[in-house]
Amino acid sequence: MLKYLLNEDEKELYQTGGDKTMKIIMTGNEAVARGAYEAGCHVAAAYPGTPSTEILENISNYKEINSEWAPNEKVALEVACGASIAGGRALAAMKHVGLNVAADPLFTIAYEGVNGGLVVVTADDPGCHSSQNEQDNRLYAPAARLILLEPSDSQECKDFTKLAFAVSEKFDTPVLLRLTTRVCHSKSLVELEDRLEAPVKPYIKNAEKYICTPAIAKLRHVVVEKNMLLLKEYSENSPLNRIEWGAKKTGIITSGISYQYAKEVFGEEASYLKIGMSHPLPDRLIKDFAQGVEKIYVIEENDPYLEKHVKSLGINCFGKGSIPVCGELNPEIIKKALLSAGGETGYTTGLKAPSRPPVLCAGCPHRGMFYTLSKYKDAVVAGDIGCYTLGTVPPLSVTDTVICMGASITAAIGMEKIARREGRKTKVFSCIGDSTFFHSGITGLVDVVYNKSNIVVIILDNSITAMTGHQENPGSGKTLMGEIAQVVDIEKIVRAVGIKEENIRVVDPYDLAATEKAVQDAYGAAEAFVIISKQPCALLKSVQKKRAGLSYAVDQKKCKKCKACMKIGCPAVSNKNGEIKIDKTQCNACSLCAQMCKFDAINKVGE
Amino acid sequence: MGNQTNILIVGVGGQGTLLTSRIIADVAVQLGYDVKVSEIHGMAQRGGSVVSQVRYGDKIYSPIIKKGDADIILAFEKLEAARWLDYLKPDGMVIINNERVNPLPVMSGKMKYPDDIHEKVGALVPDTMIIDASTIAEKCGNQRAANVVLVGVLSRVIGLPVDEVKKAIERLVPSKALEINLKAFQQGFSH
Secondary structure, eight states: OGGGGSOGGGTTTSOOOOOOOEEEEEEHHHHHHHHHHHTTOOEEEEOOOTTTTHHHHHHTTOTTSEEEEOSSHHHHHHHHHHHHHTTOOEEEEEEHHHHHHTHHHHHHHHHHOOSSOEEEEEEEOTTOSSSSOOOOGGGHHHHHTOEEEOOOSHHHHHHHHHHHHHHHHHHTSOEEEEEEHHHHHEEEEEEEOOOOOOOOOOOOOOHHHHOOOHHHHHHHHHHHHHHHHHHHHHHHHOTTEEEEOOOSSEEEEEETHHHHHHHHHHGGGSEEEEESEEESOOHHHHHHHHHHOSEEEEEOSSSOHHHHHHHHTTOOOBSTTTSOSSSOOOHHHHHHHHHSOOOOOOOOOOOOOOOOOOOOOTTOTHHHHHHHHHTOTTEEEEOOSSGGGGGGSTTTOOOSBOOSTTHHHHHHHHHHHHHHHHTOOOEEEEEEEHHHIIIIIHHHHHHHHHTTOOOEEEEEEOSSBTTTTOBOOTTTTBOTTSOBOOOOOHHHHHHHHTOOGGGEEEEOTTOHHHHHHHHHHHHHOSSOEEEEEEOOOTTSHHHHHHTTTOEEEEOTTTOOOOOGGGGGOOTTEEEETTEEEEOTTTOOOOOHHHHHOSSSOEEEEOO | OOOEEEEEEEEETTSOHHHHHHHHHHHHHHTTOEEEEEEOOOSOOTTOEEEEEEEEESOOOOSSOOTTOEEEEEESSHHHHHHTGGGEEEEEEEEEEOOOOOOHHHHTTSSOOOSOHHHHHHHHOSSEEEEOHHHHHHHHTOGGGHHHHHHHHHHHHHTOOHHHHHHHHHHHSOGGGHHHHHHHHHHHHTO
């Protein structure tokens, strides 16, 4: 299948593996993993992040690829850079905000170039399905001078990934493969091929290329700019960018999932310039296309990336004037924006359907800590990225700010500085999960000690990267490839960084009294304080097995309907017409509600 | 664009909607159709509103269904049927599982679960069907096979070949649960 993407003179060069054709249905993420496998990828690294997580999960099924969960995206990309310099084909995958973390190596590896092919996958999230922003990472490509590829379905995910390794090597530059949530998580048909065994290239020391000191970097920059001219020519001729002629009244320039939406809305009633390689863009091809059609629409999600370029060529086109910058696109929005039609709905019941907001699960170990914190009304809590962001949901309503991975500790440092300066009597806490602590919390904790910040850092250690669906991490004792790993001990890190012994507590958040005592000690402390709240995620299979059949139930005779048990916001506890009930299918006997009850009305069931 | 079938499968996280969409898509692939499925994995959670979109036909572009364009809405839960009803085509069909899962605002007593949802939907949509999939599944041996009972109902309604669906179930359901699931499918199909 890959052959359709190759120029005539390239077909000899890039063998595409066997011709075994078998069509199966795959998500975009599975297809990227398959593409890496078929391309002969040797090393892959990632930090989990929706919607990118399943790329590495699937790559780990191919034992030919050495895959790893890195502590963060910068580490993942640097591991991939090193593997590439050493001669292997390497891939790093991350969600869009992860690329911000990895931006430092990204810009410089673009100067150094590659030895084995290097592919960086960014999974953007238009519509913020599960992200803190909806930044458009296509903009990284011109800024860092990278090749940018944008697949629009699963077949292209596989083919573009394969091709990315080849063009990376051909042009001595990393390739940015940009997906979006809808491409990552939609399924469509993919033709499978065999793996191409790409031998690891020899490593030859090359200081003029791989050591970006100022003197060398200046020269490499010139090489990169010259290379961009070659790439521009490649983009003009590559089948990655193609014109599909249809009716010539309307011309549509589009890329990624927007191409599929545009075809859905306009069908044969328009001509299309389908952009697969979005950087560098093919100017001649765009001009040729513009000359062949009457009116041009540019259809793309989020930023006017293509539109601005088309306009810079002096071509009149219509895009963000009517297509929204904010949110995810769909065929309906496009129809409404460009055809002033659509949005016809079938039926409406007029019923007010109560929403199903995300909440901390029944038995979630974070609940005990957040309930305890909720009692300190004058405290400020800086939160972080993970399930525990849900501490903000009523009735717990704990958390004052969430910015990005690791920012709980560091934002708390800044908040405490202002509080101290202004003489405010505010105690500043920060809450961070185990995986996020490994990701970018440790440096923040170093700053706490070094610059004498008087904050409380609560590390919510549930021994897994939970929100993205239970990925292993440095504290979980296992690697992505299923090997037993040394557990990186959070308590030892806290000590090593210099938090004083008397200012460290390790508590079980299922024990409300002990948790309360630890938070009280921390609240009164005049120095940096760390609480490690330790209890594995209630949804872990091992935990569920251990607590199978256990639950708590309300003794209606003893229940005084005081609703104290409802203050913890557990989804298993409900108030049915004044009667408090515990759903035994959800309850996993964490016992928190029983500890809340002053009348001994909640008791354990099962053994 | 020729023949296309658009199926919207809605429910609550933990009800097994994913397996249902997987089975339907797998059958459509075996029948030689172009197939697209869209599922959003948001913040992994139990109890959230979940939706799977399955589209198949000669050629499918968008993986998502437009409002007013679903041939069938298969609702695993009553409230979800009401929530997604504006996706149904004017002459479309709704299959509602007679199951109620209270959302958090209802459990905390802040909001009311609407009464008589299926009667209200039925008054609007002539082709409305209500089914007790959990009860049927329980009789087959496990309440959790309700999703496959619904696969049976859906297969009959859209005319999928029984043998192909059974083969898909065999491919996608773990072998120890296979017998119960095949029974559940048959019961749903002949319902």
